Amino acid sequence: IKRLSRLPQPLLEDTLLHFHRTRRESMPMGDLVRAVPGKPSIVRRCIDSLVRDEMLTLDEQRQLHLTERGVAEARRLVRAHRLWESYLEQIGMSPEAVHDMADRLEHVHDEATVGYLDDKLGHPLTDPHGSEIPLAPGSHALGTLLPASELRPGFRAQVVQWQGQDEPPIEVGAFIAAGQRLDGGATWTFDLDEGRRVSCDHDTADGVIVRIAALPDADSQD
Numbered sequence: 001i002k003r004l005s006r007l008p009q010p011l012l013e014d015t016l017l018h019f020h021r022t023r024r025e026s027m028p029m030g031d032l033v034r035a036v037p038g039k040p041s042i043v044r045r046c047i048d049s050l051v052r053d054e055m056l057t058l059d060e061q062r063q064l065h066l067t068e069r070g071v072a073e074a075r076r077l078v079r080a081h082r083l084w085e086s087y088l089e090q091i092g093m094s095p096e097a098v099h100d101m102a103d104r105l106e107h108v109h110d111e112a113t114v115g116y117l118d119d120k121l122g123h124p125l126t127d128p129h130g131s132e133i134p135l136a137p138g139s140h141a142l143g144t145l146l147p148a149s150e151l152r153p154g155f156r157a158q159v160v161q162w163q164g165q166d167e168p169p170i171e172v173g174a175f176i177a178a179g180q181r182l183d184g185g186a187t188w189t190f191d192l193d194e195g196r197r198v199s200c201d202h203d204t205a206d207g208v209i210v211r212i213a214a215l216p217d218a219d220s221q222d
Helices: 009-022 029-035 039-052 068-090 093-106 112-121 204-209
Strands: 056-058 063-066 143-147 156-162 175-178 188-192 197-200 208-214
Touching: 009 039, 009 063, 009 068, 009 112, 029 063, 039 056, 039 156, 063 068, 068 093, 068 112, 143 204, 188 204, 204 208
Parallel strands: none
Antiparallel strands: 056 063, 143 208, 156 175, 156 208, 175 188, 188 197
């Protein structure tokens, strides 16, 4: 009975993703039920579950709304999908098959796996279609420690540690502003307060540990 009553996790996630991708502020429950592939009674149960988990709210007019928690979870799923697409393209899968396979693999989205893909791919900014890959929700808050390789353009941070073997490219204590990535995303650029610009590859940027000091003026990681 428990097994039969359990909702399929992929369908739960597809229901949330469909609402998020419409970019609508609200949606009648009936519209969402009809739009999501699956048995309507099961989709309605998925919606009820998402409401209980505070990812959706349902008002008196039977209009659904995404909550902040729902948006964060949807962005996490979008991030997994676009990283899987980037990985599948890199290993040589045909463009026609990439999207469908990524649709299935996006449900494999534990932080360890997605983080590994992100690092293996060199922290790509966009997927093969040019769509921006969202940051992991909560991963770039003020005060967060992370490798400089994970900074996006517009972030400002202070260098707190160098984990490489050679001379550090940037001295510990310096403040840096992440600039544009060059060479197809393979070269990181950082502007120092003294007016100097430092360029480095992925491995070097990985060894520079920073603490985020300021966020970009506008965050468009959708």
